[in-house]
Amino acid sequence: MRALVTIGACYLDTILTVDHYPGEDEKLRASSISRRRGGNTLNSLEVLQQLLDCGPKNVEARAESMPIYVTSVLPAISSPAIREIEASLGSKIDLQHCIYREGASEPASSYIFKSMSTGTRTIVNYNELPEMTVSEFVQIAETLPTVLPRWFHFEGRIPDVTLQCIKYIRQRFPTDKVSVEVEKPGREGLQELAAVADVAFYSKSWAQKHGYQTPQDFLLSQSPLTPEASILCCTWGEQGAACLCKSKMEYIRSPAYTDAQHPVVDTIGAGDTFIAGILYGLIYRENDFTLQRTVDFANRLAGYKVTREGFEGLGAAMEGYF
Numbered sequence: 001m002r003a004l005v006t007i008g009a010c011y012l013d014t015i016l017t018v019d020h021y022p023g024e025d026e027k028l029r030a031s032s033i034s035r036r037r038g039g040n041t042l043n044s045l046e047v048l049q050q051l052l053d054c055g056p057k058n059v060e061a062r063a064e065s066m067p068i069y070v071t072s073v074l075p076a077i078s079s080p081a082i083r084e085i086e087a088s089l090g091s092k093i094d095l096q097h098c099i100y101r102e103g104a105s106e107p108a109s110s111y112i113f114k115s116m117s118t119g120t121r122t123i124v125n126y127n128e129l130p131e132m133t134v135s136e137f138v139q140i141a142e143t144l145p146t147v148l149p150r151w152f153h154f155e156g157r158i159p160d161v162t163l164q165c166i167k168y169i170r171q172r173f174p175t176d177k178v179s180v181e182v183e184k185p186g187r188e189g190l191q192e193l194a195a196v197a198d199v200a201f202y203s204k205s206w207a208q209k210h211g212y213q214t215p216q217d218f219l220l221s222q223s224p225l226t227p228e229a230s231i232l233c234c235t236w237g238e239q240g241a242a243c244l245c246k247s248k249m250e251y252i253r254s255p256a257y258t259d260a261q262h263p264v265v266d267t268i269g270a271g272d273t274f275i276a277g278i279l280y281g282l283i284y285r286e287n288d289f290t291l292q293r294t295v296d297f298a299n300r301l302a303g304y305k306v307t308r309e310g311f312e313g314l315g316a317a318m319e320g321y322f
Contacts, residue, residue, distance in 0.1 A: 002177065002283050003066045003148040004048075005097075007137070007165070008041030008155030009127070010072040010085060015112045015268070021122060031116070036310060037088035038110055040155045040181060042070065043272035043311065044279065047301070049090045050315025051280045055322045059284055066148060068092050071140055073099045073129045074107065081107040097140050101129050112268065121268060131157070134164045141169065149175060151283055153275075154197075156181045159189025166196050181275070185209035194226050199282070201275050202234040215242035216251055223249070231282075231291065235274050241299045243278075245291050254295045257303025264306045273314065277301040297321060 022028040077100045108127035179199035182190040194200040212218035232244040240256035277298025281289040304317045
């Protein structure tokens, strides 16, 4: 078991549900509005904390001694948004290693339009906060406890900076593990991040942008491009998810979980939920979860997520699958 450190953006999301996407200069009334804390890595942590709370007591007891640290750029520590962010996360999440921009009052924000007619979403982001620098990350990494083995999980946001951060970890703390998200198709430098990670999480859109139509073909193509990696994962929407265990060159597939009684209502954060399930298996259940079981667990978890708004109740929904 390892202490988990996540590095990624923190957003406050405003979600508007509409019948259809508005045309230019069109007025449209939303059918609902909700506001919640977002950000890929923090979404994953919200779910992961539920899994630790609802899973076996022996795992929860061991996890208590393994802190979960967040590194994220936030506005001034006195701003109202900080209280909202703190309230959205439980007691297991440590925010003392975040980067507070004291000259800013507004957090990074997303405005999400969910179309009922198409089942898709459109996201508009706003972020005035300067991104984390390599020197800021180095300073944080040096202050984190080193008595425990650690797992650094990076959102693939700022590839040039992230690449230098991972290289620093490799040189300074060679026994620590690194995972990274490779998600946005148009973002340059993500391939280089996957090449230096132990575990890489790919999106279907990224794979298809590079010309692949099946997860198996895609993951096999990535194997020679990821010399440090032991596990490659890829979500594939309605076809479920897949992983490649590189030590055995074993391809593992898990069909999508569906429930006829509970239709899909909210896909926002489904990929983050899948990552939470994989990290739970690899970090907290490494002695009793096979990789196949980890992928099946994460896939079912993501399947439950899309049948509900937000992330509430996901840990309890997995009772019987721990």
